Amino acid sequence: MLALFALCATWTVSAPDWSFASLAAAAPALSPASGVAVLALALVGFGFKAGLVPLHFWLPPAHAAAPSHVSALMSGIVIKTGIYGMLRVLLLLGGAPAWWGWLVLSLGVVSGVLGVLWALAQHDVKRLLAYHSVENIGIILMGIGVGALGVAYHAPVVAVVGFSGGLLHTVNHALFKSLLFLGAGAVYRATGTRNMEELGGLARRMPWTWLGFVIGAAAIVGLPPLNGFVSEWLVYQGLFTSSRSSGVLRLALLGVPALALIGALALACFAKLAGVVFLGTPRSNAAAGAKDGGVGARIPALVVAAACLLLGVLPVLGISLVNAASRELAGASRLPFPDSVVAGGRAISLVALVTIALSTLFWLARRALLARRLTRHEETWACGYDAATSRMQYTASSFAAPLLGIFGGLGGVRVERTTTSLRTRSVDPVLDTVALPLWSRLRHSALRLRAIQQGRLHFYLLYVMAALLVLLGYLAFGSRL
Amino acid sequence: MIWPTRWSALALFLLLAPTIPGVANRTKAILTGRRGAPVWQLYADLWKLVRRGVVYSTTTTDVFRVAPVAILAATIVAAVLLPLDGQTSILHFSGDAVAFASLLALGRFALVLAALDTGSSFEGMGASREVAFASLVEPGLFVSLAALGVVAHDFSLSTMLGENDARAATAAVMPSLVMVAISLFALTLAECSRVPVDDPATHLELTMVHEVIVLDHSGPDLAAILYASALKLGLFAVIILNLLIPGGGPRGVAGLALLPGSFLVLGLAIGIVESVTARLRMSKVPLYIAGSSALALFGLILVLR
Numbered sequence: 001m002l003a004l005f006a007l008c009a010t011w012t013v014s015a016p017d018w019s020f021a022s023l024a025a026a027a028p029a030l031s032p033a034s035g036v037a038v039l040a041l042a043l044v045g046f047g048f049k050a051g052l053v054p055l056h057f058w059l060p061p062a063h064a065a066a067p068s069h070v071s072a073l074m075s076g077i078v079i080k081t082g083i084y085g086m087l088r089v090l091l092l093l094g095g096a097p098a099w100w101g102w103l104v105l106s107l108g109v110v111s112g113v114l115g116v117l118w119a120l121a122q123h124d125v126k127r128l129l130a131y132h133s134v135e136n137i138g139i140i141l142m143g144i145g146v147g148a149l150g151v152a153y154h155a156p157v158v159a160v161v162g163f164s165g166g167l168l169h170t171v172n173h174a175l176f177k178s179l180l181f182l183g184a185g186a187v188y189r190a191t192g193t194r195n196m197e198e199l200g201g202l203a204r205r206m207p208w209t210w211l212g213f214v215i216g217a218a219a220i221v222g223l224p225p226l227n228g229f230v231s232e233w234l235v236y237q238g239l240f241t242s243s244r245s246s247g248v249l250r251l252a253l254l255g256v257p258a259l260a261l262i263g264a265l266a267l268a269c270f271a272k273l274a275g276v277v278f279l280g281t282p283r284s285n286a287a288a289g290a291k292d293g294g295v296g297a298r299i300p301a302l303v304v305a306a307a308c309l310l311l312g313v314l315p316v317l318g319i320s321l322v323n324a325a326s327r328e329l330a331g332a333s334r335l336p337f338p339d340s341v342v343a344g345g346r347a348i349s350l351v352a353l354v355t356i357a358l359s360t361l362f363w364l365a366r367r368a369l370l371a372r373r374l375t376r377h378e379e380t381w382a383c384g385y386d387a388a389t390s391r392m393q394y395t396a397s398s399f400a401a402p403l404l405g406i407f408g409g410l411g412g413v414r415v416e417r418t419t420t421s422l423r424t425r426s427v428d429p430v431l432d433t434v435a436l437p438l439w440s441r442l443r444h445s446a447l448r449l450r451a452i453q454q455g456r457l458h459f460y461l462l463y464v465m466a467a468l469l470v471l472l473g474y475l476a477f478g479s480r481l
Numbered sequence: 482m483i484w485p486t487r488w489s490a491l492a493l494f495l496l497l498a499p500t501i502p503g504v505a506n507r508t509k510a511i512l513t514g515r516r517g518a519p520v521w522q523l524y525a526d527l528w529k530l531v532r533r534g535v536v537y538s539t540t541t542t543d544v545f546r547v548a549p550v551a552i553l554a555a556t557i558v559a560a561v562l563l564p565l566d567g568q569t570s571i572l573h574f575s576g577d578a579v580a581f582a583s584l585l586a587l588g589r590f591a592l593v594l595a596a597l598d599t600g601s602s603f604e605g606m607g608a609s610r611e612v613a614f615a616s617l618v619e620p621g622l623f624v625s626l627a628a629l630g631v632v633a634h635d636f637s638l639s640t641m642l643g644e645n646d647a648r649a650a651t652a653a654v655m656p657s658l659v660m661v662a663i664s665l666f667a668l669t670l671a672e673c674s675r676v677p678v679d680d681p682a683t684h685l686e687l688t689m690v691h692e693v694i695v696l697d698h699s700g701p702d703l704a705a706i707l708y709a710s711a712l713k714l715g716l717f718a719v720i721i722l723n724l725l726i727p728g729g730g731p732r733g734v735a736g737l738a739l740l741p742g743s744f745l746v747l748g749l750a751i752g753i754v755e756s757v758t759a760r761l762r763m764s765k766v767p768l769y770i771a772g773s774s775a776l777a778l779f780g781l782i783l784v785l786r
Contacts, residue, residue: 201600203542214544214594223587224580236579240627240636243785250785256627257620257778260582264619267590268612275597275608281540340575347574351558355584358554359547362705366550369701374534380601381538381696383686394597394605402613406767 003045007089010034010041024092035093039100042089043107050082052141053111056134057431060118063130064194068185071126075133075181076174083140083170090148091329098152098248105145105255112138112262117411120269120400121424125184125194128273129177132220135262136173139235140166142259146238146252151331153249157338158242159330164341165234167322172227172311176219179304183213186297187277190290196396198284199277206292210278212301217270219308222263225352227311230318233348235259237341265403272399281390313352315345397424486733490566493740495557498715499523499708500741501748505675508752523711527704535700540600548595549698549705552588556709556716559584563719564643567726567736573639578626581638582619585672585716588709589615596694603686607693610763614671614678614690617767621668621774625661628781629724632658642723655727660780662721666750667773669717671766673710676755678766718747 011023011030030038044055051059059079063071086104090096115135122128143166150159186209187202188194203210219226236259242252282288292298311318319341327333382392404413404424412433415424452463503520510517537545562581564570570577593612596604629641632654639645671678674691686693695706722743731739761769 201540203544203598218587218590221586221590222583223590224583229580229583233576233579233583237576237636240576240630243627243631244634253627253631253781253785257624257774260619260623261616263583263586264612264616267586268616271590271593271597271608271612275594275605279542279544279594279598280600280605344574344576347572347577348580350572351562351580351584354561355554355558355587358557359551362550362553363547366546366701366705369531370535373700376534376536377539378536379538380540380599380604382601382603390600392602393600394602394609399605399609402609402763403616406613406617 003041003048004085007038007041007045010037020088020092024094027093030093035097038089038093039096042086043100043103046082046085046089047107048082049085050079050137050141051111051134052082052107052137053114053134054430054434056111056115056137057428057435059134060122060127060130060428063133064124064126068126068181068188071130071185072178072181075130076178079133079137080170080174083137083144083166086144087167087329095151095331096148098149101145101148101150101152103145104141104148105252108138108141108143108145109255109258110138111135111141113258113265114411116262116265116269117404117407117413118428120265120272121404121408121411121413123196123396125187125196125199125273125277126181127194128196128269129180129184132180132266132269133173133177135266136169136177136220139232139259139262140169140173142255143167143169143231143235143238146235146242146255147326147329149242149249149252150238151329153245153247155242155245155249156330156332156335158238158245158249160326160332160335160338161234161241161341162238163326163329164319164322165231165236165238167326168234168318169228169231171318171321172219172231172308175304175308175311176216176226176228179212179216179301179308180220182297182301182304183209183216186293186301187290189293189297191284191286193284193286196273196276199282199287200280200390200393201278201282201287202290203278205282205288205290206278208292208298209301212298212305213278214274215305215308217274219312221267221270223267224348225309225312225355227308227315227318230312230315230345230348232259232263233344234319234341237344265407268400268403272396276394276396276399280393283390283393313349313356315348316342319345395422397422400424486566486736487569487571490737490740491560491571493737494560494565494715494719495712497741497744499527499711501714501718501744501751502681502711504745504748505751505755508749509755512753512756523707527708530699530704530707531701533700535702538599538601538697541595541598541697544591545595545598545697546702548591548598549702549709551591553705553709553712555584555588555591556712560712560716562638563716564639564723565719565740567642567723567739568644568732569639570643573637575635575637577637577639578630578641579636582622582626585713586615586619588713592694592706595698599697601697603689603693604696606687607690607696610690611694614766614770617770617774618668618672621664621770621777622672624774624777624781625665625668628657628661628777628784631781631784638720642720654784657780657783658724660776660783662725664773664777664780665717665721665724666747667776668770669714669721669747670751670754671770671773673714673717675751677758677761677769680760714747714751715744718743722746 048055119128119131146162147159219228222228222232239255243250323337401415561571562577593608596608630636633640679690
């Protein structure tokens with residue numbers, strides 16, 4: 001908030017009033033120093049709102065604590081106002097210098113990788129989802145960073161593709177994250193716990209919730225034929241096309257392996273979440289007795305799931321949604337939208353439809369094959385041991401342990417092993433090592449001011465009088481000092 | 482007259498892919514002084530499985546039944562995106578390389594969920610290892626694809642691997658292409674669960690990665706998964722061999738002959754690697770994959786220059 005006020009203050013020094021129109025008119029008149037200040041403040045202020053690493057630390061606890069449908073709104077819509085703010089500033093300034101684009105792209109990579117790593121270490125369903133918001137903001141920012149770089153290096157196609165990737169991912173994330181939070185909320189209502197290690201086997205008990213959740217999970221991982229794939233494809237396209245220009249811009253191609261890593265880690269994380277919560281056998285009595293919610297709880301999730309599928313099968317819909325805005329942002333309103341993207345969108349429809357059609361065909365073939373065969377139901381294979389219990393299943397911690405052992409060091413996540421137990425502990429470096437100690441020190445020093453706060457009204461009135469006197473004195477004599 | 486070639490290349494691909502594990506196992510057998518199974522062993526296995534009934538674990542849900550179908554469909558659609566005849570693919574668009582990788586990821590997601598569906602600790606362990614190694618392979622794969630894209634000036638698999646004038650004059654970038662090819666071969670061994678990352682011949686659940694995930698599948702379901710794994714090997718065989726042929730392979734029937742050729746080469750290479758090296762310790766696998774990816778990254782930096 002403070003950063004945003006400072007932003008407006010810096011800007012309005014040279015504008016007659018606070019309307020967007022006059023701010024845009026004043027943009028060319030900004031001195032280079034205040035231009036830098038405006039961009040940096042926009043990144044800090046709106047980055048805080050969006051949950052950009054290292055300004056994300058408020059987000060996971062807040063989103064996990066809210067009721068689930070509110071979390072859905074918070075993750076889906078509210079943090080996007082930060083993205084909107086950044087883009088608004090960019091639009092009013094008419095582009096940003098290259099350093100801002102590189103900064104946003106790298107912050108996007110950092111947010112994406114660290115967000116998904118922290119998510120892998122969570123055992124609280126909603127906290128895990130909240131950390132994935134950090135990851136997805138990272139992907140969105142990668143798109144915006146590529147867009148800003150395209151503008152800075154006068155490569156309009158790169159700019160349009162980059163911005164449209166970022167914008168479409170903003171829309172898509174709103175859809176699939178709402179879907180996932182609705183699912184998490186249904187699980188919490190049915191079982192009373194958000195701890196993954198106490199859940200399991202819910203797919204049998206809550207088939208509708210499971211259907212919505214698995215569609216949301218496949219969408220957020222970026223798998224065809226769902227919408228997450230389309231926007232990630234666009235961000236990749238932005239990074240790829242940057243390599244076809246000349247000069248430094250080509251280095252943006254190095255964002256490709258980072259995005260691939262983010263995607264693969266997200267797949268691991270959602271395999272863990274969906275697998276541990278919904279599949280296998282229940283790990284507690286609460287999970288064993290869970291039931292689906294009523295029709296009122298099913299319909300919203302299924303509507304959102306259908307939207308995810310629709311935007312995945314018909315990418316052209318989503319692309320036309322962000323078409324005008326991304327061309328405007330790229331400063332290329334008069335240029336046509338890149339043909340390759342539209343053609344790609346159509347081809348992706350074909351890929352999605354053929355995948356669905358082939359799966360259906362094979363499913364029918366399998367049914368026909370098995371129709372007159374013997375189908376037996378037995379225990380899961382456990383090397384001939386037939387008294388396996390749900391406690392012998394792989395836990396969420398064990399599932400994530402190999403990955404966290406490899407990458408955990410990057411994000412301060414540790415795997416703790418003893419002879420009989422294993423758990424992963426996530427230390428959020430920003431929250432636990434910087435923000436909380438800072439806050440406790442601040443509180444400690446603020447305690448010294450306690451002496452002037454006695455709870456007596458007349459003392460407070462006296463303070464007000466004193467402050468007024470000082471201000472009056474400043475007004476009367478300040479100019480002479 | 483380009484359509485029939487592409488479709489017949491696809492048919493040939495689907496028909497011959499199961500020979501790759503056969504060639505690999507046969508090579509290994511000969512080099513280690515055994516007689517070994519015939520090259521067409523996998524066909525016999527698949528035929529046997531398709532005619533069998535199935536056993537399902539009582540823990541499993543529909544996920545377990547849908548997964549094999551989805552894996553097979555996704556792998557076949559991925560094959561449609563590759564220029565199997567060395568010229569162009571049946572379906573191509575800018576950025577189809579991303580779709581290719583995502584379809585393989587879709588197969589992996591389905592496989593891993595099916596494994597977790599059984600509630601077995603073995604399969605949970607295998608699934609956990611599978612996603613961990615795949616997370617390492619994915620960036621390397623994309624680095625390789627990016628390097629090929631830079632050389633071809635486009636990011637469609639057809640221009641990266643098929644007929645393309647930009648690739649014709651690739652003598653200068655040949656060293657980086659060779660680096661990418663070596664790196665992709667190393668990553669293929671990891672992605673397709675072969676030695677030194679995983680051993681398809683192991684019989685102990687605790688040491689398995691890919692095998693343990695499919696432990697509870699049986700009958701036609703298992704056949705679909707085994708067939709899809711063979712197809713995946715075929716996909717990488719096509720990529721590795723075609724990227725080394727500047728300007729695209731020969732046209733027509735000669736181009737079709739390239740397909741079995743690439744299968745033979747990859748099968749031989751895998752067989753040789755499996756006879757001369759032992760499997761790595763699990764904890765060394767990240768180093769192996771990171772090292773192979775680094776080679777591709779050098780290749781990318783060389784062509785980006």
